Amino acid sequence: MALEIDGIVLRSERIKSLYFLLEIYCPPIAATIKPGQFIMLKVSDRYDPLLRRPFSVYKSYSGGHREKNKRGHLLILYKKVGKGTQKMTEFRRGQKVNMIGPLGNGFSLPPLPSPTNVILLGGGVGIVSLSPLADALGATQLFVFIGGKTRDDILCEEDFRKLNSTIFIATEDGSLGFKGTVIDLFLSQKRRFKCNPSHYMYSCGPIEMLKELARTVEFKGFICQASLETRMGCGFGACWGCVVKTIDPGTPYQRVCKEGPVFNLGHIVWE
Amino acid sequence: MVKPIRNPDLSVRIGNIKLKNPVIVASGTFGFGEEYEDFFNLNRLGGIIPKGISLKPMVGNPPPRIFETEGGILNSIGLQNPGYQDFVKDKLPYFKNIKTHLIINFFGNTQKEYTELARCFDGVPGISGLEMNISCPNVERGGMAFGSEPKIVYRLVRAVRKSTKLTLIVKLSPNVTDISSIAKSAEEGGADAVSLINTFKAMAINIHSKKAELGNVIGGLSGPAIKPIALRMVWEVSQAVKIPVIGMGGIMKAEDAIEFILVGASAIQIGTANLINPRTGIEVIQGIKRYLIQNRIQRMQKLIGLFRN
Numbered sequence: 001m002a003l004e005i006d007g008i009v010l011r012s013e014r015i016k017s018l019y020f021l022l023e024i025y026c027p028p029i030a031a032t033i034k035p036g037q038f039i040m041l042k043v044s045d046r047y048d049p050l051l052r053r054p055f056s057v058y059k060s061y062s063g064g065h066r067e068k069n070k071r072g073h074l075l076i077l078y079k080k081v082g083k084g085t086q087k088m089t090e091f092r093r094g095q096k097v098n099m100i101g102p103l104g105n106g107f108s109l110p111p112l113p114s115p116t117n118v119i120l121l122g123g124g125v126g127i128v129s130l131s132p133l134a135d136a137l138g139a140t141q142l143f144v145f146i147g148g149k150t151r152d153d154i155l156c157e158e159d160f161r162k163l164n165s166t167i168f169i170a171t172e173d174g175s176l177g178f179k180g181t182v183i184d185l186f187l188s189q190k191r192r193f194k195c196n197p198s199h200y201m202y203s204c205g206p207i208e209m210l211k212e213l214a215r216t217v218e219f220k221g222f223i224c225q226a227s228l229e230t231r232m233g234c235g236f237g238a239c240w241g242c243v244v245k246t247i248d249p250g251t252p253y254q255r256v257c258k259e260g261p262v263f264n265l266g267h268i269v270w271e
Numbered sequence: 272m273v274k275p276i277r278n279p280d281l282s283v284r285i286g287n288i289k290l291k292n293p294v295i296v297a298s299g300t301f302g303f304g305e306e307y308e309d310f311f312n313l314n315r316l317g318g319i320i321p322k323g324i325s326l327k328p329m330v331g332n333p334p335p336r337i338f339e340t341e342g343g344i345l346n347s348i349g350l351q352n353p354g355y356q357d358f359v360k361d362k363l364p365y366f367k368n369i370k371t372h373l374i375i376n377f378f379g380n381t382q383k384e385y386t387e388l389a390r391c392f393d394g395v396p397g398i399s400g401l402e403m404n405i406s407c408p409n410v411e412r413g414g415m416a417f418g419s420e421p422k423i424v425y426r427l428v429r430a431v432r433k434s435t436k437l438t439l440i441v442k443l444s445p446n447v448t449d450i451s452s453i454a455k456s457a458e459e460g461g462a463d464a465v466s467l468i469n470t471f472k473a474m475a476i477n478i479h480s481k482k483a484e485l486g487n488v489i490g491g492l493s494g495p496a497i498k499p500i501a502l503r504m505v506w507e508v509s510q511a512v513k514i515p516v517i518g519m520g521g522i523m524k525a526e527d528a529i530e531f532i533l534v535g536a537s538a539i540q541i542g543t544a545n546l547i548n549p550r551t552g553i554e555v556i557q558g559i560k561r562y563l564i565q566n567r568i569q570r571m572q573k574l575i576g577l578f579r580n
Contacts, residue, residue, distance in 0.1 A: 002309045047342045047495045233337045234546035238302035241337030
């Protein structure tokens, strides 16, 4: 069930370049939100920006979490891209912030018995929604592909290092790791993952990246769940503004906020 | 000592519908109702108008369908809807347990589609009234909007009037030369009420890609940016017709709604604001009630059209 609720800002700070971390105290949402779900954040009490902004959650700590001083906390890692996120950088500790959430379907964990290998592939700030998923996957062997334009766009590397993971990094300018796109890097490593059903894949990133992934990867034996980013109106299914085209013959345009944001990559029709 | 007012009567009448309060949620911004059930008790609203319905399903426009402007939203959803049959089968049952008025917004591409739909809905239990969207293109007349010519509006409304006994509201487009003459045509055609305004045709260009921000290029502008124009139109139409006027256009809070009521609206609709604050409708009802108490007005009816120039 989605709640419309105020949280309290605990921390609002820049991590690096255009990336910021927002920590909010909001136990009801922190207790129920799943990896891949998102919240709609009200960034202004005025009419500009008018709409809420969607954010996937980077970390959430339920009431029973072992780190007692983190219980009820929600972390959002975002990139400053426009006037909405600009306003967010001005949030101050102690102020109230209104949210709606948890929203969307979230990632489905692989069917049991668990696949032997799970591939996570994220571009830019998209990797953020894969971090809580990696935590939820537990002891599974992870192959994590992180891509960005420059080394400043490589996020969450340390989070994945703590897990049972092999990490691959690509930057388009070559300032860190492989020089090229994260898709190029994945293709160069593909033979490691002889397409077979024991491989499961999750991805999140810009539409262009997902389109490339869908085009270049043959999904024989692969199931890839991809979390999509689109412009959203309401975030809870009412306006039909955020749709994406799918192979569904009856309702080709489906809502990223409701039927998504996670779709089977093979079900998306790229235009 | 003057007796204080505790519980002002918020009810208003639109055709045969007695609304318990003047706040209706607008078509296209309230999904099919259930999207809002997590946020408040829908029974508290004066009325609900779900997403517009056509005879056949419509897939809608290619994305991007939405773009935020300063104080407004551009949208080109393209009237995506499941069509009459699936609406009645899949969406209507939800409203069986909702104790507020359900008003169906509908539209067609031809006059025949309008009358056929009106006839279909006439026999469906649980429906209090119809709101006909006349802003869509008339395929028999080269795609010109039905709602832009008084004569065509008169003929269309009269034909629909003959097809249904339900309370009939005609939703007017602001993209016309003289909205009052369109409203009068709807009244003469037999409408029980007019609702206005629909969105303004508008567009936005991304100067980096040099492409339109909407997949459909042109969309409709809504939100607080359009409120002053909407208010002016509601005032003009209220003076031109005798039937009730339902005002809408950028209402974000109770004060906005009261402005519309003061210039002559018998009821108001909340649109874009639902998307941002899903509880706007409830807050507007509470705000109107407070205003009546503060101004010592016992009945909401008495507030309608109090503005005099």
